Amino acid sequence: MDEIKEDLRLGINKTVCDVLKKMALMDVVPSEAPAGDVPDSNWVSLAVLHPIQGEFILKMSTEMTKKVTQAIFGVPESALTEPLLKDSMAELLNTIVGRLMNSVLPEEQTFRLGLPVQGQGKCPGGDNTALNCYFLMDNESISLIVSGETLLQMLFQLLNLL
Amino acid sequence: MPLYIFSTNGQEALDLLKSEPADLLITDLNMPVMDGETLLKWLKADPKLSEIPVLVITSAVNPAKEAELLQAGAFGVLSKPVTPTAMVDKIKFLL
Numbered sequence: 001m002d003e004i005k006e007d008l009r010l011g012i013n014k015t016v017c018d019v020l021k022k023m024a025l026m027d028v029v030p031s032e033a034p035a036g037d038v039p040d041s042n043w044v045s046l047a048v049l050h051p052i053q054g055e056f057i058l059k060m061s062t063e064m065t066k067k068v069t070q071a072i073f074g075v076p077e078s079a080l081t082e083p084l085l086k087d088s089m090a091e092l093l094n095t096i097v098g099r100l101m102n103s104v105l106p107e108e109q110t111f112r113l114g115l116p117v118q119g120q121g122k123c124p125g126g127d128n129t130a131l132n133c134y135f136l137m138d139n140e141s142i143s144l145i146v147s148g149e150t151l152l153q154m155l156f157q158l159l160n161l162l
Numbered sequence: 163m164p165l166y167i168f169s170t171n172g173q174e175a176l177d178l179l180k181s182e183p184a185d186l187l188i189t190d191l192n193m194p195v196m197d198g199e200t201l202l203k204w205l206k207a208d209p210k211l212s213e214i215p216v217l218v219i220t221s222a223v224n225p226a227k228e229a230e231l232l233q234a235g236a237f238g239v240l241s242k243p244v245t246p247t248a249m250v251d252k253i254k255f256l257l
Contacts, residue, residue, distance in 0.1 A: 098221020
């Protein structure tokens with residue numbers, strides 16, 4: 001499983017960086033795990049419901065959420081409301097997962113995603129089979145967790161066929 | 163001057179359209195209460211609303227899904243992330 005995770009990480013990194021650069025208009029690079037947990041974290045989770053089950057969780061600090069929201073919606077900091085911050089995180093993850101699933105699944109295969117679930121602080125999920133991907137965006141660490149063994153195996157198999 | 167009306171889910175959009183039909187509907191697919199596909203089906207089933215062009219914007223689209231949506235009556239489908247240019251071009255085409 002560890003080998004699968006490392007290969008999968010490379011495949012996921014490219015999609016995540018592409019989406020974040022286009023939506024957040026910031027330089028993004030894959031990185032090593034941060035020294036400590038990101039404090040004051042906002043997280044959003046999105047389930048994959050079909051054709052296989054699993055979960056993606058995106059995590060970043062409140063400050064980074066504000067920067068990303070300003071980039072996506074083109075609004076000043078004074079216009080940043082709680083619903084807008086939540087919306088931008090949900091849209092980011094929704095787009096990342098959608099692009100990733102589109103890039104690996106055959107054209108004739110549709111897929112279904114759940115509705116985003118959001119929170120602050122310690123996020124649920126991410127057991128020891130999960131894949132943790134880290135990125136540096138504007139010199140700050142953000143993370144994407146992919147969990148669900150069957151989802152990980154499917155992504156790995158399909159990425160290797162490309 | 164265009165008037166834009168926003169809603170947070172498909173049911174809210176349907177209720178708004180029933181009271182005041184629009185020239186164009188732009189909808190996501192993945193929404194709480196009523197999703198975009200169900201909203202599209204309800205619109206197409208209502209003679210007063212069936213002619214409203216519907217543009218679907220979603221991250222969960224591939225050729226198979228796009229074909230399904232067009233078959234269900236969507237006038238256009240755009241994949242997220244959407245650029246302003248792509249959105250404007252599509253809207254000009256639809257209207």
